[in-house]
Amino acid sequence: xxxxTQATVKGLTQQALAEDLGVAILLANxxxxxLRPGHELIRQLGGLHRFMSWPNAILTDSGGxxxxxxxxxxxxxxxxxxxxxHLNGDQHTFTPESTVxxxxxxxxxILMVLDECPxxxxxxxxxxxxxxxxxxxxxxxxQHFRSRVAESPGCHALFPIVQGSMFPxxxxxxxxxxxxxxxxxxxxxxxxxxxPRPLSLEAVEATxxxxxxxxxxxxxxxxxxxxxxxxxxxxxxxxxxxxxSRNARNGYLFTSEGRVIIKHNRYKDDPRPxxxxxxxxxxxxxxxxxxxxxFQSGEILYAVLATWHNLRRYLDIMREIxxxxxxxxxxxxxxxxRPASEDAG
Amino acid sequence: xxxxTQATVKGLTQQALAEDLGVAILLANxxxxxLRPGHELIRQLGGLHRFMSWPNAILTDSGGxxxxxxxxxxxxxxxxxxxxxHLNGDQHTFTPESTVxxxxxxxxxILMVLDECPxxxxxxxxxxxxxxxxxxxxxxxxQHFRSRVAESPGCHALFPIVQGSMFPxxxxxxxxxxxxxxxxxxxxxxxxxxxPRPLSLEAVEATxxxxxxxxxxxxxxxxxxxxxxxxxxxxxxxxxxxxxSRNARNGYLFTSEGRVIIKHNRYKDDPRPxxxxxxxxxxxxxxxxxxxxxFQSGEILYAVLATWHNLRRYLDIMREIxxxxxxxxxxxxxxxxRPASEDAG
Numbered sequence: 001x002x003x004x005t006q007a008t009v010k011g012l013t014q015q016a017l018a019e020d021l022g023v024a025i026l027l028a029n030x031x032x033x034x035l036r037p038g039h040e041l042i043r044q045l046g047g048l049h050r051f052m053s054w055p056n057a058i059l060t061d062s063g064g065x066x067x068x069x070x071x072x073x074x075x076x077x078x079x080x081x082x083x084x085x086h087l088n089g090d091q092h093t094f095t096p097e098s099t100v101x102x103x104x105x106x107x108x109x110i111l112m113v114l115d116e117c118p119x120x121x122x123x124x125x126x127x128x129x130x131x132x133x134x135x136x137x138x139x140x141x142x143q144h145f146r147s148r149v150a151e152s153p154g155c156h157a158l159f160p161i162v163q164g165s166m167f168p169x170x171x172x173x174x175x176x177x178x179x180x181x182x183x184x185x186x187x188x189x190x191x192x193x194x195x196p197r198p199l200s201l202e203a204v205e206a207t208x209x210x211x212x213x214x215x216x217x218x219x220x221x222x223x224x225x226x227x228x229x230x231x232x233x234x235x236x237x238x239x240x241x242x243x244x245s246r247n248a249r250n251g252y253l254f255t256s257e258g259r260v261i262i263k264h265n266r267y268k269d270d271p272r273p274x275x276x277x278x279x280x281x282x283x284x285x286x287x288x289x290x291x292x293x294x295f296q297s298g299e300i301l302y303a304v305l306a307t308w309h310n311l312r313r314y315l316d317i318m319r320e321i322x323x324x325x326x327x328x329x330x331x332x333x334x335x336x337x338r339p340a341s342e343d344a345g
Numbered sequence: 346x347x348x349x350t351q352a353t354v355k356g357l358t359q360q361a362l363a364e365d366l367g368v369a370i371l372l373a374n375x376x377x378x379x380l381r382p383g384h385e386l387i388r389q390l391g392g393l394h395r396f397m398s399w400p401n402a403i404l405t406d407s408g409g410x411x412x413x414x415x416x417x418x419x420x421x422x423x424x425x426x427x428x429x430x431h432l433n434g435d436q437h438t439f440t441p442e443s444t445v446x447x448x449x450x451x452x453x454x455i456l457m458v459l460d461e462c463p464x465x466x467x468x469x470x471x472x473x474x475x476x477x478x479x480x481x482x483x484x485x486x487x488q489h490f491r492s493r494v495a496e497s498p499g500c501h502a503l504f505p506i507v508q509g510s511m512f513p514x515x516x517x518x519x520x521x522x523x524x525x526x527x528x529x530x531x532x533x534x535x536x537x538x539x540x541p542r543p544l545s546l547e548a549v550e551a552t553x554x555x556x557x558x559x560x561x562x563x564x565x566x567x568x569x570x571x572x573x574x575x576x577x578x579x580x581x582x583x584x585x586x587x588x589x590s591r592n593a594r595n596g597y598l599f600t601s602e603g604r605v606i607i608k609h610n611r612y613k614d615d616p617r618p619x620x621x622x623x624x625x626x627x628x629x630x631x632x633x634x635x636x637x638x639x640f641q642s643g644e645i646l647y648a649v650l651a652t653w654h655n656l657r658r659y660l661d662i663m664r665e666i667x668x669x670x671x672x673x674x675x676x677x678x679x680x681x682x683r684p685a686s687e688d689a690g
Contacts (some may be wrong), residue, residue, distance in 0.1 A: 006639070006642045006644055007635075008642075010646070011645040015624070015626065051635055053631050059479075269390065287396070290398070291661065294461070300648050304645070319442070
């Protein structure tokens with residue numbers, strides 16, 4: 001899922017995303033859109049799909065991750081989390097119930113429960129208490145969601161989030177407790193918080209046998225191109241990550257031959273497309289030399305073309321993985337991409 | 346002509362420009378592209394059309410205007426102009442001959458001669474001397490251009506530039522002198538240098554009866570939407586201006602009902618398209634409320650959508666003018682848009 005933090009995937013039109021890239025679902029950030037322009041305004045304008053003119057599915061996070069990473073002074077208690085807006089310092093409160101309401105105001109297709117996302121590292125004891133609160137919040141959010149949807153039915157799903165820091169026992173305990181909610185899907189959170197990469201994979205592995213196979217599993221905030229197949233191999237169906245878009249803007253481009261750092265002098269007079277095997281608009285129309293020129297000149301078109309390509313690369317990898325699974329060749333696919341990971345990382 | 350300073354119209358893909366907006370010709374800046382990435386590199390990569398993947402015509406200015414407005418220490422003498430790069434302080438020289446060579450390396454369809462573009466105001470005496478130098482440079486450039494094209498023929502045109510500050514007698518003298526060159530077209534330069542608007546129109550009027558009717562006339566660096574018909578009424582066929590694109594990025598949007606300053610609070614919950622009569626991608630897909638949200642959030646997509654619309658608005662005005670001329674109703678059209686100018690300015 002491409003990340004559309006502020007109801008826009010930075011640099012791309014909704015037309016490019018839906019029609020050219022074939023994006024079926026994107027992620028938007030509850031925290032950002034709650035603060036600006038506000039969920040009531042978005043509701044009044046017909047919901048997030050209509051507001052941003054997006055024809056396909058939208059998943060919104062609960063805002064928890066941003067509260068913990070972006071906002072100033074914050075206070076967590078059993079009730080929820082009190083935080084200061086990073087925009088103007090205003091004080092706000094998120095509760096398990098209120099974040100469901102905010103996301104229903106958006107009209108999100110997939111809503112996430114409010115969770116506490118601990119930083120890394122934390123003690124086992126802190127992680128345990130925090131995980132238990134996340135489970136209690138998930139129950140409250142789920143109950144509130146079911147009563148809201150019963151009142152005014154719509155086609156929404158609410159995913160609870162498995163936490164437990166990097167402790168496999170807590171991850172397993174959390175996943176088991178969340179099973180009771182019989183949710184439409186399950187998310188695995190608390191990843192990409194600064195932990196070494198093998199630990200992220202272990203945290204996902206821990207709950208592989210517990211989460212129901214028939215429900216989608218969403219690993220939040222991952223990963224590098226070479227890691228996508230690794231997560232899928234551990235049962236993950238959905239991922240979101242700012243890497244393809246953020247790295248694009250910073251000059252890091254992902255290709256089928258590995259990473260291209262576009263500012264490097266070697267691309268100055270390189271007439272080849274960024275990735276000769278890629279069929280995206282950028283690779284069909286422009287050379288590395290032109291992309292480098294745009295990057296060096298700080299041009300907006302650089303961000304547009306680079307994001308376009310990097311998203312295509314991620315989506316192509318996921319398409320390859322899907323084809324491999326369908327044709328029964330995923331184990332071979334995984335073997336085949338694993339050695340390449342070293343270069344492509 | 347949209348302005349593509351660094352071989353890109355800021356924020357728009359070449360596909361959007363050529364296919365969606367129907368841009369038949371755009372302007373690129375010799376000064377900028379000479380400094381970065383350099384004309385030899387562009388030649389080596391197949392010329393500017395291929396470098397930037399642009400299927401239609403390109404006009405390049407001579408660099409004179411930027412040398413006078415952007416570069417540090419500069420020295421003009423009969424030979425040409427010595428200047429320091431605004432990027433790194435390196436010293437460079439432009440001569441009437443060298444700027445032709447640079448633009449031929451680009452493969453520009455329309456080249457401009459090196460001129461001196463005096464600031465405003467200047468004395469009649471300074472303007473006279475400067476204008477005479479511009480005429481001498483135009484002769485040199487023209488001679489060099491003809492011999493270069495005779496060596497390796499291609500489909501290029503070189504336009505000399507009428508100068509003379511805001512003095513009608515100097516403007517007329519300059520235009521008469523340039524007639525000898527029998528050029529494919531004539532530009533009127535030295536406008537938009539800080540002079541009151543009526544003086545720009547007078548400067549154009551001064552040469553209306555002198556420049557050949559059968560050749561295109563290009564007023565450089567103008568104008569506001571309401572002025573376009575005024576220039577056409579004074580015999581102008583071509584114009585370029587950064588206003589539609591620069592103003593777009595700064596939040597000033599031109600509509601058929603006048604100007605919209607998108608940050609204004611009144612657009613916060615405005616579900617209407619920016620311009621209900623406009624058929625551009627932006628107006629077909631997005632609301633004022635969404636555009637305002639993108640602007641307030643500093644999002645790249647704002648620049649993309651705003652530029653898309655403003656360029657469409659300019660091109661629509663020029664299309665209206667062409668239709669009015671062809672149908673013989675231009676005088677009525679002019680009367681009709683004149684009162685509106687007050688609001689739309």
